Amino acid sequence: MKTYHALSIAAAALFIGAGVQAYDGTNCKAAGDCWEPKPGYPAKLAGSKYDPKHDPAELNKNQQAVQSMEERNAKRLANARATGTFKFDVN
């Protein structure tokens, strides 16, 4: 990582000096995958000074909320089908 970092800083300096382009989105490592780190920035964030250090429990809250809503809606639908009357608050 360190070596890489030093190299990319050196490369960045060269680029600025020579006016060579940095990340311009046209060098693709696979179809639909053309991202490159900018000169001086890490390719992987984990362990770098830009590591977002996301809390896995927080990251899962979106999906949990959607699952709960889907379950409640399914109950509403089942109740409406069984009774012929729609009711929002179904336990």
Added chain:
Amino acid sequence: MKAFQKGHPSQKGRLSGNANAASPRLATVACALRLMLAGGMLAGLSQTALANDELIRLAQDHKQWAQQGKDYDHSHYSGLTQINRKNVKDLKAAWTFSTGVLHGHEGGPLVVGGIMYVHTPFPNITYAIDLNDPNKILWEHKPKQDASVRAVACCDVVNRGLAYGDGKIFKTQLDGRVVALDAKTGKVIWEMENSDPSVGSTLTQAPLVVEDLVIIGSSGAELGVRGYVTAYRMKDGEQVWRAYATGPDSDLLLADNFNATNPHYGQKGLGTSTWEGDAWKIGGGTNWGWYAYDPSLKQLFYGSGNPAPWNETMRPGDNKWTMSIWSRDVKTGKAKFAFQKTPHDEWDYAGVNWIGLSEQVVDGKKQKLLTHPDRNGIVYTLNRESGNLVRADKIDPTVNVFKGYDMKKGVPIRDPEYSTRMDHQAKGICPSAMGYHNQGHDSYDKKRELMMFGTNMICMDWEPFMLPYRAGQFFVGATLNMYATPGNNGNMGQVKAYDVKTSKFKWTKDEKFAVWGGTTTTAGDLVFYGTLDGFIKARDADTGDLLWQFKLPSGVIGHPVTYEHRGKQYVAIYYGVGGWPGVGLVFDLTDPTAGLGAVGAFKELQKYTKMGGGMMVFSL
């Protein structure tokens, strides 16, 4: 209109009212079928055809305005000619209606069968007005919503409108609920939860009725909401399919032959591999803009929004499939193609804008097209059958984030000078995060084969900062300054006529403020639109010359609609400034970087307009 007539003779003959024109025997069969349907004896496929036929028929009847897009092409083009360029100067107020709500009034009213359906911002009231007696409210639906939901709306408490289908009015609420109302009585038929505000997820988008389904989007990428689009059964609210913008292929709902025609766009596995770790779980890509639908292909078209957070350094990778134009099979939701416009967004160019369908001879052959003016300053035109990239033109020559377009690879050529990154304040980026085009619903002049755009001319400075993700809290991570595009006499907007065939603009006219609400074009050779400083204007569709304007009570962020009632043509438009450009005025903010940077850019707006909420209707 031609496309529909040409493409759907079979549907017409099958179940529509026009069956009478065929043979008496067919008419009897159709009649019997209808009775069976009314009695609930047939479900599924047959009902599907009926729902589509009804909306196609309503779209062809220019007396009506039965969906936000006017028709499935989302052309916003009306065949009415009573009001035209010769007499538009005589246009006068016919009647008015106050919604009783302040804040931004987006979208437009619907007109179906002599009734006008009006919607409002939070708390999302719906009014039905009998056009025979517009002084009286036929019914109203006023939802009780928890006021706390206002705190997680990024950009004012707006809503883009209602949808009609099968005798029902469909609406979204800011608190994430989807509601079906009886169009005659306003009675709730069903009500489901689509989005949970406790994790920052809200609804501002208008529903779209297709086949026997109601399509619902999502909002909240500024709070790290992972975007999804959902189809509910129109009849009872059953969830039929749900497709996400990021994550595993099974969640993305990709067809087996996804992007087979254009494999260089990328295919399988990219919803996770273009992210580091689990960042896709809070990756944004919500879709809160407009749709379009092709009933002959049975494909739904829409754009997914920006990745989260705005701080690009915190999410390395192309961040697929945010910022993409999607084509999905409406029955299954399976994606036939997706084209990512802005890989690894660094500027919040949420790719949710209007998509207008057309059939034109381009590059020597007649093609079914979709055209899409994006936030990123590029107008895209794709062949909507294959997904092939046909055009990628700059909305204005001042776009500097991209040097050009690599048409073969289908990627923009970025100018690193205007990139954003940590520990760096980028300056003079054009367009700004508000885009050179935003949520405005534009129009396609079918007579002239011209796209009529309402655009923005706003640039910005941008500096990101690190921040943690906490569900339900804002997750932006950038400080912005926005201002009028330099060298444009301080003007922040334009109206312009674009020709896909030549990639050229036939005419361009400046506006003081961003033209936020979109345009509507008529066979009377007119382009109507509202302005943030409170005017409704009509321009000559050939020259762009201003032919008529009227000062409304407040600024406009919605679109004009036109309809005919008892032999008279009317033009209706909401007033009520707000939305993102109005946040300074609406919430009394003065720090120029507040309101995600919009406050500084629109500081002059309050010298021209104040909040309002209502509709004005014009006739000769």
